[in-house]
Amino acid sequence: MLARRIIACLDVRDGQVVKGVQFEGLRAAGDPAELARRYDAEGIDEVVILDVTATLEARQARAQTIRAVSRELFLPLCVGGGIRTEDDAAAAIDAGADKVSLNSAALADPALLTRLAGRYGSQAVVVAIDAKRQGDEWIAYTRSGSASSAREVVGWAREAAAHGAGEILLTSMDRDGTKSGFDCELTAAVSDAVSIPVIASGGAGSFEHFAEVFVTGHADAALAASIFHFNTHGVAELKQFLRTRAIPVRT
Amino acid sequence: MIALVDYGAGNLTSVRKVLGAVGAAVYTPPGPEDLARADAVIVPGVGHFESTRTLGQAWRHAILEQLDRGRPLLGICVGLQWLFEGSTEAPGVTGFGVCRGLCDRLPDIEPVGGVRQKVPHMGWDTLSFPRPSRLFADVAPGSYVYYAHSFAAPLARPTVATSSYGVEFTAGVEDGLVSGLQFHPELSGKVGLQVLRNWVGGVR
16 A cells, blocks of 8 residues: 655755754754754654755755765655756756655746656656635745745646646745644545545644545645654654554554 | 666666665676676566567577576566567567566456555565575565565466465566566665575575
């Protein structure tokens, strides 16, 4: 039976892992390669590196981080943050990323998804959507959550999938860093609208929250950062808990 | 040296990395004529069956020649599907044909129970072994491996591993010198390493 995936996110800045609360107030959490190794030993299913402040000059540093993390990791590795062109994607993939995640660039030019899918396969193309609730819908935000794209999230998710995206990394900006639980309503709305996997992100604070987002939110995978980084809860313990709830996870 | 055939179907960085980790020396033959010095051949691949069209007569001939010389062949993902006769994904493209049957799209709805399921089949799923094989030696039934595919090969005589996603499909084949894996061993953690170690162990 297909397992629900548990994904660890490494928010990286200047080669170090940091984690923000609602995208602001970053606090240091450690060496990315060391963290990735620990997660691998604990049974993580996948790792995402998000270079939250990726700039032109940071690109080389990023390739170095990707290489260091991928060296000993034999699991899918996704890299996002500041990937705007085919060349950016190629640089990340050549450094060892199995997937690249695009946000602002995909909104500006959805055909970029098609080009990348043609070159690397859809399984290598992830669309990251930062969603903020507005009234009874959600709006996609860009530029690390600082600007509204005015695109309604469910419609954008469908369009991205039609353009060749292979997965959606869906972050609730309202829940991110709050530890109050994933936005199950948002996750289910997107997951039910597309046939590609949806990774729920933002708000993980307890094991119960993961069970909720798999059962109520119809998530195919759930991503968290700080809950794992600061050793609050181990990946192995989380999986054991999910098993007691009859949620299939990889052993 | 193991030849990793790069026919433009996706990224081979992780495949190279994992082969290095199990102690295999790898090179990428620029053309079919460069296969002659290979001790074994790997045909990887992601995405659409159409991409295997690039593996035209010259490549087929060179790969067959290597098999005749006793050199093992391993197909990964679309590379496994290519070992079959073809795929409904690209009806005009002929497979290598060493395994009988056509690859077909995985069902959107489970035939039993009628539950809607997503296609692609993406993520970690379990293996079953209808019979023992060299490829899956020391791999426990129920082990998880990483998949990313929408099409799959039917069960065939050389099938030595299966997984189920609405239907049961071929996860691994082994028939003399020919082996294939539908999942991505390079992304399947310790299990993937073990399977590749088993395969590389049979290469001299």
